[in-house]
Amino acid sequence: MEITAEQLAAAVDELALTQQPVMVHTSLRSFAMPVEGGADAVLDALLSRGCTVLVPTFTAPQFAVVPPTTMRPARNGIDYASLPDESADRPGASAAHYTVDCGVIDAGMGALPARLLARGEARRGGHPLNSFAALGPQAAELVAAQTPTDVYGPVRTLADENGAILLLGVELNRMTALHLAEQSSGRRLPVRWARAADNRVIMVETGSCSEGFPRLEPWLRPLARSVTVSGSRWSAYPAKETLAAAVAAMTADQSVTQCADSDCLACRDSVAGGPVGPVSLG
Numbered sequence: 654m655e656i657t658a659e660q661l662a663a664a665v666d667e668l669a670l671t672q673q674p675v676m677v678h679t680s681l682r683s684f685a686m687p688v689e690g691g692a693d694a695v696l697d698a699l700l701s702r703g704c705t706v707l708v709p710t711f712t713a714p715q716f717a718v719v720p721p722t723t724m725r726p727a728r729n730g731i732d733y734a735s736l737p738d739e740s741a742d743r744p745g746a747s748a749a750h751y752t753v754d755c756g757v758i759d760a761g762m763g764a765l766p767a768r769l770l771a772r773g774e775a776r777r778g779g780h781p782l783n784s785f786a787a788l789g790p791q792a793a794e795l796v797a798a799q800t801p802t803d804v805y806g807p808v809r810t811l812a813d814e815n816g817a818i819l820l821l822g823v824e825l826n827r828m829t830a831l832h833l834a835e836q837s838s839g840r841r842l843p844v845r846w847a848r849a850a851d852n853r854v855i856m857v858e859t860g861s862c863s864e865g866f867p868r869l870e871p872w873l874r875p876l877a878r879s880v881t882v883s884g885s886r887w888s889a890y891p892a893k894e895t896l897a898a899a900v901a902a903m904t905a906d907q908s909v910t911q912c913a914d915s916d917c918l919a920c921r922d923s924v925a926g927g928p929v930g931p932v933s934l935g
């Protein structure tokens with residue numbers, strides 16, 4: 654037995670996602686049986702209903718560099734003493750830099766983002782470490798909002814366009830969009846470092862620890878519409894309302910997103926407000 658394209662499309666219909674831009678986070682392992690056609694079939698089910706599919710296609714392991722000592726803000730969710738010695742400004746340091754057509758993706762992003770990116774019509778945003786890619790009618794519009802100095806532009810556009818965030822067999826710790834809510838609640842996002850096209854090292858904002866996001870469940874769960882497909886729970890959250898609810902919860906109590914690891918440096922620094930001092934992006 655396999656899950657068919659018809660079952661997948663029926664679930665998209667039940668969640669009322671037709672014609673919408675949808676940011677998708679997927680676990681194919683969440684299904685009790687294999688999906689016929691795998692990640693491509695999930696993608697095609699959404700595209701067949703006129704959705705534009707937006708996914709994270711991060712490349713931090715490939716393109717992050719060790720920061721020069723002059724570009725290290727405090728309270729940045731990182732222990733600088735733990736970094737390797739070789740700063741990116743040393744002579745002969747690797748000069749690899751991200752481009753929107755590099756085709757590279759962190760394997761940890763999962764099957765669906767990799768399959769989407771492999772399609773010729775996919776469009777990709779311009780952030781060297783945390784890019785988003787999209788496919789479908791509004792793909793160009795969504796990714797155009799992303800630059801090295803605006804990591805979550807596509808999420809903002811998704812919300813403005815009344816799009817949805819679909820968690821397909823995964824929990825809120827995978828909802829990347831909530832990092833935009835962190836920013837909107839007054840936190841600064843942690844910065845990391847990559848090379849620009851001209852080989853300069855630049856600072857770019859990135860997402861912090863997301864393991865505490867499931868604690869937002871009481872505020873966000875009532876907004877979701879859910880359906881179960883062969884043991885896999887799909888939950889569609891309206892982006893604008895979900896971000897607003899998360900911002901309200903975080904503004905009332907910044908510690909609400911703190912993860913269970915009491916030693917988590919990323920959470921400690923984010924909850925305290927994020928990087929301190931002048932941060933010059935891009």
Ligand SMILES: [Zn+2]
Nearest residue numbers: 862912917920
């Ligand atoms: Zn944490």
